[in-house]
Amino acid sequence: MRKLTTLLILTLFQTLFGAQAFADLKVEGRPRWGFDGTIRVEEFNLLTVRVFNDSENPWQGDVWVKSIVGIGSVDVPVIQPNLFIEPYGFRQLQFYVFLPDQTEVLIEWGRFVRGRLRAEGDATVDSPKPAYRDINIRLTNADSGQRGKGLATFDEQLFPSSAVVLHPIKTIVLDHVPRWQEPQTRAFKDWLFGGGTLNLIADSQGAYPDFPTSLAELNEPSDQFPVGYGTVIRSKQPIAEKAKKAGNSPQQRNYKNLSSSGTLVALLRAMTTPEHNWTLIYSLAVLYLLILFPGCWLLGRKKGDYRLTYTVILATVGLFSFGFHSIGKRGYGEKTSMNSVAVVRPAQPGRWVVKQWSNLFITTGGNYRIEYDITASAISTGQHSEAVLGIATNQPDSVMQSDIPSFSNRSILHSGILKKADFRPTAMVIVEGEQLKQFVLSLPESETWPKFSSHIAVYKDRFFQLRFVDGQFRTSGSGEPLASSLDYESLRYNPFRYGYGNNDPETPGKLFDKTIWPIIAEDLDIYNEDDVAKTTTQDNQIRVYLTTEMDAAFFAKGEISDQQTGRVVYAFEFPTETTE
Numbered sequence: 389m390r391k392l393t394t395l396l397i398l399t400l401f402q403t404l405f406g407a408q409a410f411a412d413l414k415v416e417g418r419p420r421w422g423f424d425g426t427i428r429v430e431e432f433n434l435l436t437v438r439v440f441n442d443s444e445n446p447w448q449g450d451v452w453v454k455s456i457v458g459i460g461s462v463d464v465p466v467i468q469p470n471l472f473i474e475p476y477g478f479r480q481l482q483f484y485v486f487l488p489d490q491t492e493v494l495i496e497w498g499r500f501v502r503g504r505l506r507a508e509g510d511a512t513v514d515s516p517k518p519a520y521r522d523i524n525i526r527l528t529n530a531d532s533g534q535r536g537k538g539l540a541t542f543d544e545q546l547f548p549s550s551a552v553v554l555h556p557i558k559t560i561v562l563d564h565v566p567r568w569q570e571p572q573t574r575a576f577k578d579w580l581f582g583g584g585t586l587n588l589i590a591d592s593q594g595a596y597p598d599f600p601t602s603l604a605e606l607n608e609p610s611d612q613f614p615v616g617y618g619t620v621i622r623s624k625q626p627i628a629e630k631a632k633k634a635g636n637s638p639q640q641r642n643y644k645n646l647s648s649s650g651t652l653v654a655l656l657r658a659m660t661t662p663e664h665n666w667t668l669i670y671s672l673a674v675l676y677l678l679i680l681f682p683g684c685w686l687l688g689r690k691k692g693d694y695r696l697t698y699t700v701i702l703a704t705v706g707l708f709s710f711g712f713h714s715i716g717k718r719g720y721g722e723k724t725s726m727n728s729v730a731v732v733r734p735a736q737p738g739r740w741v742v743k744q745w746s747n748l749f750i751t752t753g754g755n756y757r758i759e760y761d762i763t764a765s766a767i768s769t770g771q772h773s774e775a776v777l778g779i780a781t782n783q784p785d786s787v788m789q790s791d792i793p794s795f796s797n798r799s800i801l802h803s804g805i806l807k808k809a810d811f812r813p814t815a816m817v818i819v820e821g822e823q824l825k826q827f828v829l830s831l832p833e834s835e836t837w838p839k840f841s842s843h844i845a846v847y848k849d850r851f852f853q854l855r856f857v858d859g860q861f862r863t864s865g866s867g868e869p870l871a872s873s874l875d876y877e878s879l880r881y882n883p884f885r886y887g888y889g890n891n892d893p894e895t896p897g898k899l900f901d902k903t904i905w906p907i908i909a910e911d912l913d914i915y916n917e918d919d920v921a922k923t924t925t926q927d928n929q930i931r932v933y934l935t936t937e938m939d940a941a942f943f944a945k946g947e948i949s950d951q952q953t954g955r956v957v958y959a960f961e962f963p964t965e966t967t968e
Contacts (some may be wrong), residue, residue: 413451413473415440416440419437437482447472448470449499452494455491455493461477463776466703466781467536485768488649570602580615582617726944727747729954731910742942750797758948815829827862
């Protein structure tokens with residue numbers, strides 16, 4: 389009888405929950421980090437995973453990536469929802485994962501039930517290897533010909549659909565027309581227009597690839613020509629790997645102890661630091677304890693009526709809870725607010741690659757949905773030290789859902805492609821020997837400058853404050869040492885430097901001004917204090933940073949309050965070969 393009952397229960401379970409409950413999902417092969425097995429710390433990185441349904445039943449559920457520091461998880465898991473995999477089928481998944489230094493990663497799969505992830509299986513991922521250099525790759529497919537000696541190869545079918553994770557790539561080598569979907573083509577063009585270098589290699593007959601309309605810009609017959617801020621170079625011979633970025637070899641830069649992201653989040657959080665009346669709070673706390681004991685104890689002994697004692701206890705708890713809540717929120721002005729900074733780089737016309745740091749302060753606790761009007765995006769809390777209750781959906785359009793307590797902060801990092809009105813400056817650069825003699829930045833007559841509060845140019849180890857003269861930005865003088873502004877101590881991550889206990893509180897405007905240099909340090913790949921002293925851009929490159937007020941195009945949408953403000957730093961690169 390018992391065997392029959394057990395059989396009936398199993399049959400009923402299979403009928404109710406379907407064959408998917410007995411499917412066996414596995415990770416096939418080794419998940420791959422980035423494009424050559426390395427990652428960039430404090431950036432969104434590409435993680436490619438192939439999952440396989442090793443059973444005769446279909447599998448349906450969610451797959452997610454969870455970051456681990458030490459023995460506990462940090463940040464929110466990045467989830468690929470609502471997957472259906474047929475019997476013995478597979479899916480090629482790509483996650484955009486934000487990684488602080490020394491982060492391990494676990495892949496899990498299962499169900500998202502009642503706001504929580506229920507894992508039914510997991511697989512570990514090889515520890516990511518940080519790289520402190522730009523990389524050069526050759527795109528290949530099954531039909532591609534010769535390979536460039538010394539170059540990392542990457543399967544073009546795995547090319548991502550967003551330029552957000554293409555930041556480590558300096559050069560791409562191509563000897564054929566890639567077979568891409570439209571999002572992959574867009575991502576490639578965003579990368580190239582933004583400043584990438586493409587090397588086109590001729591075949592054995594000396595013929596170059598003939599690209600379709602979607603990549604028509606590459607059919608220009610010149611040996612070298614610009615595409616946006618990028619460059620295309622035609623070569624008859626396979627090329628060797630380009631020289632590493634000056635000062636960027638792994639041997640010279642094998643550790644990281646500075647955190648631009650951590651510094652930026654701390655500065656943003658300090659903008660909502662409360663000015664509590666601590667004397668009153670501590671006095672109320674002492675009074676609260678005295679009423680409970682010995683006050684209620686003495687009342688119980690004198691009156692001998694437990695109902696009166698319990699009533700006094702409950703009334704005390706309710707009254708003082710309301711008092712602490714009212715006093716505690718006074719320092720915040722009782723408004724939900726979001727402060728943000730962003731670095732923006734050009735992509736294709738009308739498109740910009742955005743990386744944005746925000747601090748959201750909440751007055752009313754709850755589960756919040758955080759999303760932006762950007763595409764091909766990734767989102768994270770950037771949290772280094774603790775788990776955060778919530779999830780982040782995977783690209784292409786990432787959204788975060790997170791439980792945020794009343795009167796608390798939530799850091800948010802997101803990156804994606806913003807469609808926004810263009811301004812594309814051009815540059816005239818004159819270099820003599822080791823010195824920048826003149827730099828002029830101007831706009832085509834059909835375009836208009838935004839209003840900028842700061843304008844800085846960086847060449848090698850010096851920076852220049854640009855002057856706006858006759859509708860152009862110009863350098864004057866020989867500049868100043870870059871290391872004098874990139875103070876490594878101010879870039880070291882310290883969550884207690886600003887905010888609570890800060891004896892010298894500053895206005896939000898001054899704190900926003902302090903965010904400019906961490907953003908420049910991040911753009912220059914500053915990883916440790918040695919980098920600060922030795923910082924130098926490439927000899928053939930000048931970088932420009934223009935700062936303006938953040939407009940509504942960058943704001944979070946939906947239920948987030950309209951109390952949002954911030955700064956945007958537009959970053960451009962110009963070759964010094966562009967001479968008069």
